[in-house]
Amino acid sequence: MDGIISTSSVIALLLVMGGGLALLRPSQFDGRWLLVAALLVFVNDAMLTNVYGLLPDVFPGSDWNWQGKILALIATLAIAALPAFGWKRSGLTWHQAADSLKASLPVMLIYMGFFAALAWAFPSEPASAETVAFQLTMPGFEEEPYYRGILLFALDRAFLARKSFLGVDWGWGAILSCVLFGLAHAFGYSDGQFSFDPMTMALTGVPSIIGVWLVLKTRSVLLPVVLHNFGNAITLIF
Numbered sequence: 001m002d003g004i005i006s007t008s009s010v011i012a013l014l015l016v017m018g019g020g021l022a023l024l025r026p027s028q029f030d031g032r033w034l035l036v037a038a039l040l041v042f043v044n045d046a047m048l049t050n051v052y053g054l055l056p057d058v059f060p061g062s063d064w065n066w067q068g069k070i071l072a073l074i075a076t077l078a079i080a081a082l083p084a085f086g087w088k089r090s091g092l093t094w095h096q097a098a099d100s101l102k103a104s105l106p107v108m109l110i111y112m113g114f115f116a117a118l119a120w121a122f123p124s125e126p127a128s129a130e131t132v133a134f135q136l137t138m139p140g141f142e143e144e145p146y147y148r149g150i151l152l153f154a155l156d157r158a159f160l161a162r163k164s165f166l167g168v169d170w171g172w173g174a175i176l177s178c179v180l181f182g183l184a185h186a187f188g189y190s191d192g193q194f195s196f197d198p199m200t201m202a203l204t205g206v207p208s209i210i211g212v213w214l215v216l217k218t219r220s221v222l223l224p225v226v227l228h229n230f231g232n233a234i235t236l237i238f
Contacts, residue, residue: 006189033158047072069138115231140228168216178208
């Protein structure tokens with residue numbers, strides 16, 4: 001029940017924020033895609049929680065949510081295969097936009113430096129083999145195709161207005177996708193009360209913005225996947 005309340009609250013926040021932004025440029029807003037984005041939030045969370053505990057755990061004794069991440073990834077790939085989305089249009093492609101890699105290199109270095117600094121400032125305890133395997137794979141493989149792939153795609157079609165900044169065209173959908181990524185890590189509901197960690201929101205928001213920039217520049221989630229897993233894994237080194 002706590003998970004359903006938490007997810008419902010995030011969806012409500014999305015609809016309220018989206019509705020408010022729609023008032024700024026109503027002619028550049030498609031409410032159907034905002035509703036699709038809200039549905040994507042529900043589906044992703046349902047998969048991550050094994051349909052809120054209704055599915056049996058096939059990885060008993062594991063320290064990490066392998067099953068939920070795999071189910072969420074399968075759902076993302078299935079949605080991306082739908083005609084309304086499309087794998088390539090959702091950024092699920094190896095192909096990088098022409099002349100994008102040269103511009104992406106300094107941004108990648110900033111991303112790597114950010115997480116290297118965090119790892120140095122906040123050293124972690126020795127990690128188990130399972131933890132290393134999980135952090136080198138699941139976070140980037142599942143979260144990037146979802147947040148910077150199909151969710152960004154849906155939100156970008158909900159908010160059509162664009163503003164060119166730092167070499168890419170930004171829309172409110174890109175910003176909302178970053179907010180949702182931050183809320184997924186910083187916001188929750190448990191034991192009858194809501195919780196919110198501003199520091200976690202900030203620490204996830206910065207790399208999320210960089211990840212969105214890379215997707216808008218390269219038209220692919222490939223680099224964000226690699227960098228996401230790098231950011232998670234480097235903390236295990238120090």
